[in-house]
Amino acid sequence: MKDKKKLYKSAIAFSVMMSTTLMAPLSVLATGSDLSVVNSGDNATIDTSTSSTSTINVNNSNTATINQSATSNTNTGGNTVDGNIGSESSIHTGNALTAFSFEASANENMTAVSGNSHTNLMIHMLDVVNTGDDADIDGTMSNTLNIGVNNTNNSNTTQQFFATTNTGYNTSDGNIGNGNGIVTGNGVVTGEFEVKTNKNATVLGLGGQAPVQGIDGSLTNTGDNADVDATSTSQTTIGVNNFNTSYVNQLMNVNQNSGNNTSTDNIGSAGILTGGAQAVAHMEADTNHNTTGVGGWIMAPMGLNIFDIVNTGNGLASTNNMTHTSATSVMSMNSLSQSQSVAHTSTTGSNTSDGNVGAGSINSGAHAFGSALEVDGNHNATVLGDTTGLLALILAMF
Amino acid sequence: MQKTTYAQYTAIFFSLFSTIFFSSYQVASATTSADRTALVQQIHTDLITQAIIDTTGGNSTFKTTTKTSDTTIVENTNNAAITQEANISANTGGNYTGRNISFGGDAGVIYTGNAQANVTAAIIANQNETVINENGDGIATENIFYNTGDDTTSSQTATATKTTLVNNTNQTVINQVTTASADTGNNITERNISFGGSAGSIVTGAAGTSVNYLVTTNDNKTVALVGGESEGNGPGSGASIVVNSTGDTTTFSLYDQLQDLRTVNNTNTAQITQSCGTHQSTQQTCSAVTGGNTTVGSIAYNGDSGIIKTGNAYVVVDLLAAFNSSETNINTNPIPAASQTDITNTGDTAAVETDASITTHTTATNTNTAQITQTVNAVADTGHNRTERNISFGGDAGVIYTGNALVDVFMGVLANSSPTSLH
Numbered sequence: 001m002k003d004k005k006k007l008y009k010s011a012i013a014f015s016v017m018m019s020t021t022l023m024a025p026l027s028v029l030a031t032g033s034d035l036s037v038v039n040s041g042d043n044a045t046i047d048t049s050t051s052s053t054s055t056i057n058v059n060n061s062n063t064a065t066i067n068q069s070a071t072s073n074t075n076t077g078g079n080t081v082d083g084n085i086g087s088e089s090s091i092h093t094g095n096a097l098t099a100f101s102f103e104a105s106a107n108e109n110m111t112a113v114s115g116n117s118h119t120n121l122m123i124h125m126l127d128v129v130n131t132g133d134d135a136d137i138d139g140t141m142s143n144t145l146n147i148g149v150n151n152t153n154n155s156n157t158t159q160q161f162f163a164t165t166n167t168g169y170n171t172s173d174g175n176i177g178n179g180n181g182i183v184t185g186n187g188v189v190t191g192e193f194e195v196k197t198n199k200n201a202t203v204l205g206l207g208g209q210a211p212v213q214g215i216d217g218s219l220t221n222t223g224d225n226a227d228v229d230a231t232s233t234s235q236t237t238i239g240v241n242n243f244n245t246s247y248v249n250q251l252m253n254v255n256q257n258s259g260n261n262t263s264t265d266n267i268g269s270a271g272i273l274t275g276g277a278q279a280v281a282h283m284e285a286d287t288n289h290n291t292t293g294v295g296g297w298i299m300a301p302m303g304l305n306i307f308d309i310v311n312t313g314n315g316l317a318s319t320n321n322m323t324h325t326s327a328t329s330v331m332s333m334n335s336l337s338q339s340q341s342v343a344h345t346s347t348t349g350s351n352t353s354d355g356n357v358g359a360g361s362i363n364s365g366a367h368a369f370g371s372a373l374e375v376d377g378n379h380n381a382t383v384l385g386d387t388t389g390l391l392a393l394i395l396a397m398f
Numbered sequence: 399m400q401k402t403t404y405a406q407y408t409a410i411f412f413s414l415f416s417t418i419f420f421s422s423y424q425v426a427s428a429t430t431s432a433d434r435t436a437l438v439q440q441i442h443t444d445l446i447t448q449a450i451i452d453t454t455g456g457n458s459t460f461k462t463t464t465k466t467s468d469t470t471i472v473e474n475t476n477n478a479a480i481t482q483e484a485n486i487s488a489n490t491g492g493n494y495t496g497r498n499i500s501f502g503g504d505a506g507v508i509y510t511g512n513a514q515a516n517v518t519a520a521i522i523a524n525q526n527e528t529v530i531n532e533n534g535d536g537i538a539t540e541n542i543f544y545n546t547g548d549d550t551t552s553s554q555t556a557t558a559t560k561t562t563l564v565n566n567t568n569q570t571v572i573n574q575v576t577t578a579s580a581d582t583g584n585n586i587t588e589r590n591i592s593f594g595g596s597a598g599s600i601v602t603g604a605a606g607t608s609v610n611y612l613v614t615t616n617d618n619k620t621v622a623l624v625g626g627e628s629e630g631n632g633p634g635s636g637a638s639i640v641v642n643s644t645g646d647t648t649t650f651s652l653y654d655q656l657q658d659l660r661t662v663n664n665t666n667t668a669q670i671t672q673s674c675g676t677h678q679s680t681q682q683t684c685s686a687v688t689g690g691n692t693t694v695g696s697i698a699y700n701g702d703s704g705i706i707k708t709g710n711a712y713v714v715v716d717l718l719a720a721f722n723s724s725e726t727n728i729n730t731n732p733i734p735a736a737s738q739t740d741i742t743n744t745g746d747t748a749a750v751e752t753d754a755s756i757t758t759h760t761t762a763t764n765t766n767t768a769q770i771t772q773t774v775n776a777v778a779d780t781g782h783n784r785t786e787r788n789i790s791f792g793g794d795a796g797v798i799y800t801g802n803a804l805v806d807v808f809m810g811v812l813a814n815s816s817p818t819s820l821h
Contacts, residue, residue, distance in 0.1 A: 035739045041646070041746040048752040059763045062722075062814040070774040072713075074803040075689070080784040084704060084796025089788075093800045094710070094780055100807040106768060110817040132746070153814075163805075166781070175796060185802070 035126050042132040042223070049140040056113060056147045064106035064197065066157045072098045076185055077167045077258070082174055089175035089266075095185035095275070096165035101192040107153040107244075110201045126217035126230075133223040133313070139215045143234040147204060152243045155197035155287065160251045163189045167258040167275055168347070176267045186275035187256040187346070193283040198244040198334075205295040218308040225315040230307050235325045242290040242332040254279045256346040263351075277346035279370075286376045288334040474526040474618070476568045491582040491602060491687070498590040498597075505597045506590025506696060512603035512709065513580040513686075518610040521574075525617040526566045545643040548745070552641070555653045562660045568616040570668045570721065577675060580605040581687045582709060583779075588694040597703045598696025598788060604709035604801065605686040607776075609674045613719040616666040616766075621727045646745040654754040662762045664724035664816070668769070672717045675775030685777040686711035688801055693785045703795040704788025710801035711778040720812040722766040727819045764816035772811070778803035 035048045074096040081089050126139045165187035172182050215230045256277040263272050307320055491513070495506035582605045587598035641650060675683035688711045693704035739752055780803045785796035 035750075035752055036741065037750060038742045039748060040744045041748055043747045044743070044750070045748070046750045048750070050754045052756045054756075054758045055760070056820060057759075057761045057763075058818050058820075059761075059765075060816045060818070061764070062766045062816070063768065064766075064814050065769040066811050066813070067771045067773075068809045068811070069772070070776070070807050070809070072774075072805040072807070073777045073779075074805050075777075075779045076781045076800045076803050078689075078782040079798045079800065080786070081796045081798060082785070083787040084785060085789045087790065087792070088794040089785075089796040091798045093798075094708075094802040096778075097802060097804045099805070101809070103808075103810045106811060106813040107766075108815045108817075109764070112817075112819045114820070177795065185800075 037127070038129045039135065040131045042134055044130060044132055044135045044137075046128065046135070046137045047140075048126060048138070049142075051142045051144075053144045054146070058111045058113075058149045060109040060111070060150065060200075061152045062107040062109070062154070062198075064153075064155045064157070066104045066106060066155070068102045068104065068158065069160045070100055070102075070162070072100065072161070072163045074098050074164070074187075075166045078169045080171045080173075082171065085176045087177050089172070089177045091170045091172060091182045091184075093167045093170065093184045093275075096167050096187045098163045098165060098189045100161055100163075100190075101194075102159040102161070103192075103194045103196075104157050104159065105196045106157075107155050107197050108199045109151045109153070111149050111151075111203070113147060113149075113204045126215060128218070129220045130226065131222045133225055135221065135223055135226045137219065137227065138229045139217055139231070141215055141232045145234075145236045147238045149202045149204075149240045150243075151200040151202070151241070151290075153198040153200070154245045156247045157195050157197060158249045158251075159193050159195065160249075161191055161193075161253070163191075163252075163254045163256075163279075165189060165254075165256045165277075168260045168351075169257070170261045172261075172263045172266060174265045178268050181269055181271040181273065182261045182263055184258045184261065184274045187258055187277045189254050189256065189279040191252050191254075191279075191281045193250045193252070193281075193285075195248050195250070195285045195287060197248075197287045198246050199287075199289045200242045200244070200291070202240050202242075202290075202292045203295075204238060204240075205293065215307065219311070221309070221311045221316070222313055224313040226311065226313060226317070228307065228309065228316070228318045229321075230319070231321045233323045236327070238294055238328040240292045240294070240330045242292070242334075244288040244290070244332075244334045246287040246334075247337045248285045248287060250283045250285065252281050252283070252342045254281075254342075254344045254346075256344075257348075259347045259349045259351050261351045272351045274348045274351065277348055279344050279346070281342050281344075281370070283342070284376075288336050290332040290334070292330045292332070294328055294330075474566045474568075476526070476570075476616075491584045491605075491690075493585040495587040495590060495598070497588075500590075500592040500595050500597070502594040503592065504595040504599070504701070505592035505698075506587045507596055507598070508585045508587060508600045508602075510582040510585065510600075510602045513582045513605045514608070516608045520610075520612040521572055522614045525615075525619075526568070527619040527621075545641070545645055545648070548645040549647045550643065550645055551649045553651050553653075555655075557655045557657075559657045560659065564620050564662045565665075566618040566620065566663070566724070567665045568618070568667070570615045570666075570670070572613055572615065572668075572670045572672075574611050574613070574670075574672045576609050576673070576684065578607045578609060579683070579685045579687070580607050580711075581685075583688045583783075584690040586692045586694075587696060587704075588692070590696040592696075592698045592701055592703075594700050595698065596701045596705065596793070597698035597790075598693045599702060599705040599707075600691045600693060601705075601707045602688045602691065602709050605688045605711045607684050607686045607713045607715075609684060609715045609717075611672045611717045611719070613670055613672070613721060615670075615721045616668050616723070617721075618664045618666070618724045618726075620662050620664070620725065641739070641741040641743070643742070643748070644744045646747055648743060648745055648748045650741065650748070650750045652739060652752040652754075654752075656756045658756075658758040660728055660758075660760045662726045662728065664726065664762075664764045664766075666722040666724065666766045666768075666814075668721045668767070668813070670719050670721065670768075670770040671773075672719065672771070673773040673775075674715045674717070675773075675777075683775045683777045684713050684715060685779070686713050686803075687777070687779045689779045689781045689783050691783045693788060693796070695787045697789045698791070698793055698795070700792040701790065702793040702797070703790035704785040705794060705797050705799075706783045706785060707799040708780045708783065708801045710804065711780045712802075712804035712806070713776040713778050714804075714806045715774050715776065716808045716810075717772045717774070718808075718810040719770055719772075720810075722768050722813050723815045724764045724766065725817050726762045726764070728760065728762070760820055762818045762820070764818065766814040766816065768813040770811055770813065772809045774807050774809070776805045776807065778805050 167184040498506040688708040
């Protein structure tokens, strides 16, 4: 069983590994316009603009309906020894053993966005050397980044197990000999239920290097009445939505018997020794987990307008504007309906020793029942800004 | 029991290498080799529109248009309907001995061998792997103007559109049904007589049923390396303009546009039924039976009579289904969408307008629908034995030893996994 679990772990290991790549620092490359003007005439008009729009959408929609059902009937009892004559006329039953394991893993989404090609690191270079009068220089740059990640999971998992073990219901009747008794084996049931569904990990990050977004300009001007306008606008919208609906029904019903034995009208030793009844149940439901991290400069891109002006003319008008708008929303909605039910009935008694000539004692076995029911659901972890600990969160999640 | 591991199956991939459609335009007019070399060294792109113009006349109009369109479409559609049925029965029991008489040996004794029913059913279906790797497909407009005339109008337009579309659609319906039974029991001995040996004894072998199902289906792996691993030679659209003008009334415009569309759609639908044994009440089960034996009315002198020893009965069932996995990894190198313009002007009334725009849309859509039903109905029985009216002189009579009855079931489901990585 443990080997199979290892296989599951390895199946998702790649996913986790992938997330580590986004933590690597990324190089910053300039993408934009580079305009150099050397002008000596009058009335020069220079308009230059750069715009960037990047849209990233990742939509994950999962629906899983899982039904796991097992019915088990193990029996070593129901034996009859009747009317025999010999040194021994007895019943010795073996054990009735049942072991089962349910594992359901479904609806896992891991989204990683990194790399500057998606986020348009831009720089707008503008260098003007002008000696004429009445130069009008306008530099405009705009950058729009939209990232949307939508995870929608619906899971409906039913795990049911019905187990019956019997080593009893034996009959020893009318035998003649030294040993005419009944010895039954043990009934043992172990059950493992595991449900892991609806897990979303979203990581948006670009490492720690801050890019330059804006206009990097220089003007060397000797003419009069130069008018220089630099405008830089950036807008970042990030939306992460996690919607999970999970319904889990885990049911274990165990009926064990090593009793109900009958030893009657025997001559000689005719006792009854029943085995024990043991059942262990472990139910675990781990569902509806969302981990969202938005970090690196994607949260707060460094905007920078640099305009170096060396002017000797009269009437210089310079305007330098920069606007940055950032909106980040993380919404996680979880709905969990969980039912864990364990029913156990065991019998080692109800034995009958009647009318025997000789020892006719009854020793019934012990009962043991243990159950561990665990529910771990509806967890949301959101980290905005510093994502240093995010990887640990994700690793713990999967 | 030899079991096929999950790792062995998942190590197998179907590889479909994508078709890369690539078109380009190269227009070259009059050139000066030295200038061209300098320009090519200035920006490292592969598709180049070059114009080197040296004019001294007036009223000149120059227009350069560069367009490139790259479209890559990969569509994988798989439909699989698979039914695997196994009805297995192994029986060494059901024996009968009656009215045998032995002097000095055994009479009416039954020894059965083991009965083993094994079923292994594995399905690997609907797996897509797509790799797109394109190197150095940027474009550039490289123009050099030497102008001394008046009233010059120059217009350059560079447009690059790149579309990458990957569609993976898988539909799977799998039905695996097994009914298996292994039986060494249900033996009968009656009315046997032995002098000096055993009479009417039954010793059964073990009965085992083993069922293994493995399903690996609807597995998509898409790696779109747009721009490949080269140094920044993505689907860029760039322009490098050098203008040396001394004339008056010069109008210069540059329009540089890049559109990059990347779409990956993974749609998986799986309906899987795995069952071992259909119903308990109809006794359509996966069963192992060594019990149900009967000895009646045997007589032994100096030996045992009516002894039943059953072997173990075990049912082992492993059901494992891994399906609906969509791995998307888009690795895009930085886009060198840049315009580089150098203007040297000495004339009056110069108007310079440059505009560069980049639009990228990246969409990954993963839709998984899974419906799986795993059912096991198992019976292991070593009991229900009966010995009656056996007589032994000097030995045991009517003794029952049953083996163990064991049911071991594992059900595993790994479904709907969508890792997406955009770098």
